[in-house]
Amino acid sequence: MSLRRIKLITFDLDNTLWDVEPALIRAEQAQYLWLQEHRSRVARRFNPLQMREFRMQHYQQHPHLAHQISEIRVQALKAMLLECDYDEEMAAAGASAAFQTFLSIRHQVQPYEQALPVLQQLANDYVLGALTNGNADIFKLEIGDYFDFSFSAEQVDASKPLPDLFHAAMRESGAASHEIIHVGDNPRHDVLGAQQVGLFTVWMNSGDWRWPGGDPADEQITSLADLPDAVRNIEAKAAK
Ligand SMILES: [Mg+2]
Known part of the structure; x- marks a missing residue:
């Protein structure tokens, strides 16, 4: 008989x-190089910083796209291309191709050293899920093999700390809130967001920051190597 009370562990990415x-820096550079080569007028008109500012403005002007970070990028790129007198077709195709360049390099991330063995170990005992506000797809990475499901803010049209991603994980797994641990680096998005839904929380604090205030997470780790111990501590807490 299993003594485990926790069924599911969800991870921010x-x-x-x-x-x-x-990865983000290299992805932005690759996107800019693509534009320099294939849509040179836009690269002459906007430097990388100005492109970023243009995108931020686009984001503010389109609040209904608040959780659609990929769509915002594509739309902002297209708007910049149109401003540089590319026609509709050239602008749309250019925006799409430049974004695909960004997205592919954005996935060239190096998981923390301990990620693979720790996930492998935890996957023996728990269902593992990914919950991200970003546009990385865990299943494009080797460590994705250990994940049972993944949801993004774009899919549910709501970013953490809103409850939607946590609710999606509960529906997908059938686990109740007190049977779930969420692991994440962002005090507000991950820790507060998961607490508000009643999940156990682990603050992944790889920068060894001071806790900014508010209810602390159940456990705090500075390395994924410490996650199995943190999970055991929460199991003991959940059994009380
Ligand atoms: Mg994060």
Whole structure:
């Protein structure tokens, strides 16, 4: 008979299973190079920083796309191309191809050293799920083999800390809130968001930051290597 009370462990992705910044920087560069080569007028008109500012403005002007980060990118690229007098077809095709370049490099992340063995170990005892506000697809990565399901903010049209992603994980797994641990790096999106739905929480604090305030997570780790111990501690807490 299993003594386990926890059935499901959900993971944030960016900065929880890997450091996302290096991949994002390379992805932005690759996208810009693509534009320089194939739509040179837009690269002459906007430098990378101006492209980013243009995208932020587009984001503010289209609040209904707040959770559609890929769509925002594509639309902003297309709007910039139209501003540089590319016709509708060239702008749409260019935006799509430039974004695909970004997205493919964005997936070239290096999971934290301990990610693979720890996930492999936990997958023996628990259902594992991915819940991301970003546009990485865990199933495009080797460590995706250990995941049973994945939901993104784009799919449910709501970003953490809104409850929708956590609810999607509960529906998918059949686990109740007190049978789930959510692991994430963001105090508000991951810890507060999961707490509000009644999940157990692990704060993945790889930068060794100070807790910013509010109810702390059930467990705090600075390395995924410590996750199995944190899960055991929560199992003991859940059994009380
Ligand atoms: Mg994160």
